[in-house]
Amino acid sequence: MNSQELRAVTWTAAAGDGTPAVSLIDQTSLPHTLERLDVTTVDALIDAIVRLVVRGAPAIGAAGGYGVALAMVQGEREGWDRARLDAEIARVRAARPTAVNLMVCVDRVAARVDEGIAAVLAEADAVVREDLEANHAMGAHGADWLLKRAAPDGDRPLRVLTHCNTGALATAGWGTALGVIRELHARGRIEAVYADETRPLLQGARLTAWELVQEGIPHYVQADGAAAGTILRGEVDAAIVGADRIAANGDTANKVGTVAIALACAHAGIPFMVAAPTTTVDLGTASGADIPIELRGEDEVLEWSGVRTAPAASRGHNPAFDVTPGSLVTALVTERGVLEVAAGELPGTRLK
Numbered sequence: 246m247n248s249q250e251l252r253a254v255t256w257t258a259a260a261g262d263g264t265p266a267v268s269l270i271d272q273t274s275l276p277h278t279l280e281r282l283d284v285t286t287v288d289a290l291i292d293a294i295v296r297l298v299v300r301g302a303p304a305i306g307a308a309g310g311y312g313v314a315l316a317m318v319q320g321e322r323e324g325w326d327r328a329r330l331d332a333e334i335a336r337v338r339a340a341r342p343t344a345v346n347l348m349v350c351v352d353r354v355a356a357r358v359d360e361g362i363a364a365v366l367a368e369a370d371a372v373v374r375e376d377l378e379a380n381h382a383m384g385a386h387g388a389d390w391l392l393k394r395a396a397p398d399g400d401r402p403l404r405v406l407t408h409c410n411t412g413a414l415a416t417a418g419w420g421t422a423l424g425v426i427r428e429l430h431a432r433g434r435i436e437a438v439y440a441d442e443t444r445p446l447l448q449g450a451r452l453t454a455w456e457l458v459q460e461g462i463p464h465y466v467q468a469d470g471a472a473a474g475t476i477l478r479g480e481v482d483a484a485i486v487g488a489d490r491i492a493a494n495g496d497t498a499n500k501v502g503t504v505a506i507a508l509a510c511a512h513a514g515i516p517f518m519v520a521a522p523t524t525t526v527d528l529g530t531a532s533g534a535d536i537p538i539e540l541r542g543e544d545e546v547l548e549w550s551g552v553r554t555a556p557a558a559s560r561g562h563n564p565a566f567d568v569t570p571g572s573l574v575t576a577l578v579t580e581r582g583v584l585e586v587a588a589g590e591l592p593g594t595r596l597k
C-alpha cells in the first residue's frame with residue numbers, strides 16, 4: 246500500500262450495520278495491522294480521539310468535522326432537540342485541548358447545521374480536500390526552502406530529523422512535515438530520515454517509520470534522547486516537525502520533546518522548520534503561555550504494554566505537548582509559503 250493513498254478519516258454512508266459512520270484508520274494497531282474502526286456515535290468518536298485511534302492535529306480536525314455530521318445523524322435517530330445536538334457537538338470540540346484544528350474544523354462545519362446534513366457533509370468534505378491540497382503545497386514550499394538553506398552548495402541529498410508522526414495518518418493525506426520529507430524524497434534529495442521514536446506512545450517508531458517503509462524512504466528510528474546528540478554531532482542538516490497550535494508570536498505547541506530538538510538546532514546552527522496548515526495557526530492566542538497543554542494519564546509513562554515499569558510509589562508526569570518559543574523556529578511553512586519566524590516575520594503579519 247502506498248501511503249499517498251492512505252485516508253485516515255472518511256465518512257461512510259453505511260457502515261457494517263448500515264448506519265452512517267466516521268471511518269478511521271485505527272492508529273493504535275499500527276504498524277502490525279492496518280485496519281479501520283467505524284464509529285457510529287458521538288461517544289465512540291470521542292473515545293477514538295482520546296485513545297489516539299485518530300490523532301495528529303489535521304486528522305483530528307477532519308474527525309471533528311465529520312463528527313458534526315455524526316451527531317446530526319445520531320440525534321435524528323435518537324430524537325435529540327437542538328440544545329442536545331449543540332451540547333454533543335461541543336463535546337466533540339473539546340475531546341482534546343491542544344490542537345486548534347479540532348475547534349476550527351468543528352466550528353466551521355457546525356456553522357452549516359441549519360442547512361441540513363448534506364451541507365454539513367459537504368463542508369466536512371471541503372475541510373479534508375483543502376487539507377490535502379495544503380499539504381501538497383507546503384511540501385513543495387518546504388522542500389524548495391530547505392534545498393536553498395540546508396544544501397546551498399550543490400545537489401547533495403539531505404539528512405533530516407523528525408519527531409512524532411506528521412504523515413498521511415496525521416492529516417487528510419500526504420502529510421505536513423512528513424509531506425516536506427516526501428517531496429524531498431520525490432526529488433531525489435533525501436539521504437536519510439532520523440525518526441524519533443516519540444515517547445511515550447511511539448508515534449515515531451510505530452507510525453512514521455511505517456509510513457517511511459511504505460514510501461521506501463531510508464530512515465533510522467532513534468530514541469528521543471538521541472536527537473540532541475545526533476544534531477550536535479552534525480549528523481543531520483535540518484529538523485522538520487509539525488504543530489498542534491501556533492500562537493500569534495510564533496510560539497509552537499507540538500509533541501512533547503520538540504523544544505529540545507529546537508534548542509539543539511539553534512546551538513548547532515541548522516534550520517528548525519515547522520510545517521503546518523494555516524488551520525493550525527491561532528492568531529487569537531497571543532503566545533505559547535496561553536496554549537492549553539494536554540496532560541495525559543500517568544500510566545502512559547509508568548507502564549509499558551500494561552506492565553508497570555516504574556516503582557509502584559512513583560507518580561507520572563505526562564504532558565502530551567511542549568511549546569517551542571517562536572524565536573527558535575527558523576521557518577514556518579504553510580500552504581501559503583515560508584515565513585522566517587526567527588528572523589522576525591511572525592505568523593500574525595502575513596496570515597491574517
Ligand code: MRU
Pocket residue numbers: 297300301302303344408409410411412415416420421422448486487488489499500501565
Ligand atoms: O498526540 P498526537 O499524536 O495527536 O500528537 C501529534 C503531534 O504532535 C503532531 O506533530 C501534530 O499534531 C502535527 S500532525 C500533522
